[in-house]
Amino acid sequence: MKKKDVIIVGAGPVGLFAVHQLGIKGLNAVVIDNLDKIGGQCIELYPDKPIYDIPGVPECTGKELTDKLLKQIKPFKTEFFLNERVDEVRQDNKVEWTVKTNKGNEFLSPNIIIAGGVGSFEPRKLPIKEAEKFEGKYLFYSVKNKDDFKGKNITVFGGGDSALDWALELSKFSKINLIHRRNEFRGAPHTLSELKKLEKEGKVLIKTPCQLDAIEGEENIKSITLKFDDGKVEKINTDIVLSFFGLTMKLGPIAEWGLNMEKKTIQVNSANFQTNKKGIFAVGDICSYPGKLKLILSGFHEVALASVECFKRARPNEKYRFEFTTASKTIQERLGKK
Amino acid sequence: MPKITYIDNEGNSKTIDVENGLSVMEGAIQNNIPGIDADCGGSMACATCHVYVEEKWLNKLPKAEDAEVDMIDMAFEPKKNSRLSCQLIVSDELNGLTVTTPSKQS
Numbered sequence: 001m002k003k004k005d006v007i008i009v010g011a012g013p014v015g016l017f018a019v020h021q022l023g024i025k026g027l028n029a030v031v032i033d034n035l036d037k038i039g040g041q042c043i044e045l046y047p048d049k050p051i052y053d054i055p056g057v058p059e060c061t062g063k064e065l066t067d068k069l070l071k072q073i074k075p076f077k078t079e080f081f082l083n084e085r086v087d088e089v090r091q092d093n094k095v096e097w098t099v100k101t102n103k104g105n106e107f108l109s110p111n112i113i114i115a116g117g118v119g120s121f122e123p124r125k126l127p128i129k130e131a132e133k134f135e136g137k138y139l140f141y142s143v144k145n146k147d148d149f150k151g152k153n154i155t156v157f158g159g160g161d162s163a164l165d166w167a168l169e170l171s172k173f174s175k176i177n178l179i180h181r182r183n184e185f186r187g188a189p190h191t192l193s194e195l196k197k198l199e200k201e202g203k204v205l206i207k208t209p210c211q212l213d214a215i216e217g218e219e220n221i222k223s224i225t226l227k228f229d230d231g232k233v234e235k236i237n238t239d240i241v242l243s244f245f246g247l248t249m250k251l252g253p254i255a256e257w258g259l260n261m262e263k264k265t266i267q268v269n270s271a272n273f274q275t276n277k278k279g280i281f282a283v284g285d286i287c288s289y290p291g292k293l294k295l296i297l298s299g300f301h302e303v304a305l306a307s308v309e310c311f312k313r314a315r316p317n318e319k320y321r322f323e324f325t326t327a328s329k330t331i332q333e334r335l336g337k338k
Numbered sequence: 339m340p341k342i343t344y345i346d347n348e349g350n351s352k353t354i355d356v357e358n359g360l361s362v363m364e365g366a367i368q369n370n371i372p373g374i375d376a377d378c379g380g381s382m383a384c385a386t387c388h389v390y391v392e393e394k395w396l397n398k399l400p401k402a403e404d405a406e407v408d409m410i411d412m413a414f415e416p417k418k419n420s421r422l423s424c425q426l427i428v429s430d431e432l433n434g435l436t437v438t439t440p441s442k443q444s
Contacts, residue, residue: 186404
């Protein structure tokens with residue numbers, strides 16, 4: 001069990017800036033996130049889209065903002081636990097919380113900051129009831145080891161980058177059917193021309209505009225049925241189905257932590273962003289209070305205020321002193337500047 | 339104020355006055371219309387405010403941008419008349435618009 005001043009749930013921009021605001025106050029933290037990378041929605045949903053409303057930064061992409069925040073918190077040498085979801089939060093004594101992840105890691109802390117966005121990202125599943133039966137064996141929402149797909153008859157669903165990239169990659173050693181609901185694919189020009197070439201060579205069979213209607217098979221997948229826009233139905237043989245329809249956001253276990261919730265958001269006191277449970281804070285998109293705006297810049301303000309209350313709980317015998325980074329030698333030392 | 343009608347997948351319908359300038363999604367959220375989740379808050383990043391627009395309105399609405407069409411690819415059971423309600427901005431021209439919500443959003 002690791003003991004920390006604060007446990008931050010969520011490694012998006014607001015979770016990252018929480019590390020900073022806690023760090024300059026001398027508090028240590030760990031960050032836990034269900035995704036395999038740091039950056040939250042900024043990285044998962046819009047890494048290349050420009051953001052125009054970060055104060056002092058006229059324009060930057062989700063990726064750039066994440067990189068800058070990581071640079072800003074580097075002095076604090078914070079430990080990240082990625083690919084891990086917080087499953088359990090319980091109170092073992094009057095002041096401290098125990099947090100347990102799905103990988104069995106346990107943390108003890110007087111403070112938890114939930115910077116969970118809209119919850120954890122999960123692949124969007126195929127809306128077919130037979131899909132579940134084959135999932136993980138013959139139907140996949142991601143490719144972990146491409147060698148598992150050698151010499152198979154593979155059907156790829158989707159029209160974006162992931163679908164196209166994997167169709168191209170796996171076509172090197174497998175037969176590929178690529179299925180999309182529209183005739184247009186969305187990918188890099190190079191990818192699209194490569195795809196056309198492979199189609200001509202007969203290595204990739206493209207079916208559009210159509211959607212999955214059924215999956216047939218007992219133990220394993222034998223075939224799938226496609227329904228075209230004009231109503232025509234076609235059955236094609238396949239061993240493996242790969243589906244790339246992006247990610248959805250699921251609130252997940254947070255809903256069971258006994259917090260006051262309203263429409264998938266956590267109600268907080270906007271003076272310190274504490275929830276109805278003392279020592280549990282919610283910041284960023286997941287919190288709600290009168291006037292709440294789901295902006296990154298609002299999240300930055302929220303963590304600044306929450307970090308003060310975190311200090312009081314983590315250092316009950318010390319007096320909190322408000323300090324400026326421009327004037328405080330202590331802060332500058334913490335930032336490695338002096 | 340323009341009237342927008344929301345029909346759920348079982349056929350229950352609710353007509354709401356929605357202020358000009360709000361999105362069809364915001365009109366639904368503010369009036370507790372079920373069936374529209376809008377997880378991302380309207381940034382065209384999630385496809386959980388997906389609706390089917392009544393056919394006769396399809397050509398009257400501003401055309402969907404590429405980014406919206408790409409996101410609709412990710413939606414649950416997209417159809418020809420699929421739109422993201424966060425991208426439909428209410429104006430007097432939209433008075434009488436009817437949208438149907440899918441059986442689920444994700």
